[in-house]
Amino acid sequence: MNNRFLINYTPGSTFLHKLNGTTKVIGFIAITIAIIATFDFRIMLAIFLLCMAGVASMRPNWKPIAFMFGFLIVMNGIIGSLMVIVISPESGLTKTGMETVFWSTANGRFYLSWELLWYTWAMFFKRVASLSSAMLFVLSITPSELAAGLNSIKMPYKVCTIVSLAFRTIPDIARDFTDIKNSMMMRGVELEKASLSKKLKQYIIMLVPLLMSSFAKVENISNSMDLRSYGKCKGRTWYSEHPATKGDYIARGGIVLIFLWCAFYIIFFRNMHAPLVDFWCPWVPQEISGYWF
């Protein structure tokens, strides 16, 4: 169960791990804006390579990462693309501006065009890029740093406490969940191979003790927090907070560049000279797509 956890609870030792929580949070926001703003495959590829280089530099455990990408390929790459091709094959025309049909059924209801394939590929790649940026963020940060970073960008500290406390209790609740599941299975409750309605019923039976044991913790934790005067002052310091180092200033310089580039791209290329269609496609001429280069 635990080998699927991506987030670290202890800080690592590489350059990206050592950055300040604030730097990591604003960096993630910058990359997310860049990914949302663009529908250009070349920019998405650049972001993807940048993020994967960052991920590789942290020397992570590749197994859960490979699992995540595999899941994405099956869910969005294969099933999602097939749905687009079956339900609305005309989206190749509406999203890239052209249509070169190379195969179609006799009545013309289902057909394939090169643009449709490009559109599904580009849409899938946008999700791949956003997953890689999330991966970079998650692998580099610890829950406590996440709370500190969120707080430093003016998030109310009560929300930050919720985030770090939730991360703290996940292993506990996961353990309780496994315990309850195992004891239910000991008593002969079939959870793995039952039918859908039966499975649902058995999940309800499991849910009651889990709810009780989880919410029983509330009283204990809140009392001990109150005893330590939680919420008495306006601000709060964080355990993993540390002053910005030289590496932070270098990274922040890069992040500022990303922000400036995003602002320029959104204002100049997406509003002043907005393309006529959503997706850039290598063989669609400039007059149709409206993309400048």
Add this chain to the structure above:
Amino acid sequence: MLKKFVGEWNTKTIVAVAIGAALYGVLMVWGSIPVFTNTNLTSAMIVPVVVGALFGPLPATVALLVGNCLADLIGGWGFWFDWSVGNGVLGLFVGLLPLYGADIKNGIFKVKHAVIYTICCLLGNAIAFGIVTPVMTSLFYSADLEITFLQSFAGGISNTAVLVVIGIPVLVLLSKRYASRANLVEEPEELTEE
């Protein structure tokens, strides 16, 4: 009204919301049965019901929003802000319980409240997964609207099913538990009168 909406943000609420979010994450990952792409029949939907009933709509919203992000992080399917925000909106509607008089803490949960609760669940799912999530998905990923609607429709239906089929019995159970406690408080007063 506004106070009931925002809820009381004391230490207890914060801890309850955090634990609700963690519970949501765990149940979403290990306690769900896949139905459709990106869609699960998940027991995690019980979290907004309990948090909303005890603490109000805004805590339920935060619990769902944070919980969904956590589930994305530990589950291994990447960040989907569109779905997280949709879930947050759903939490808001499900957590409206105290606003129409269902006072679980004092043991008040009647048939009338169950009916309003069901309507709220339907409405919340319709708005969250019929409007918010599809629009955000098509804005962020320029996905085809038809398909996004189809996906979120499946999600909305399975969520509503779980919210009603599991949610109402749990609410009745909780209100009964609290009702017995509420009676215990009143008893000594009656005794002194005698």
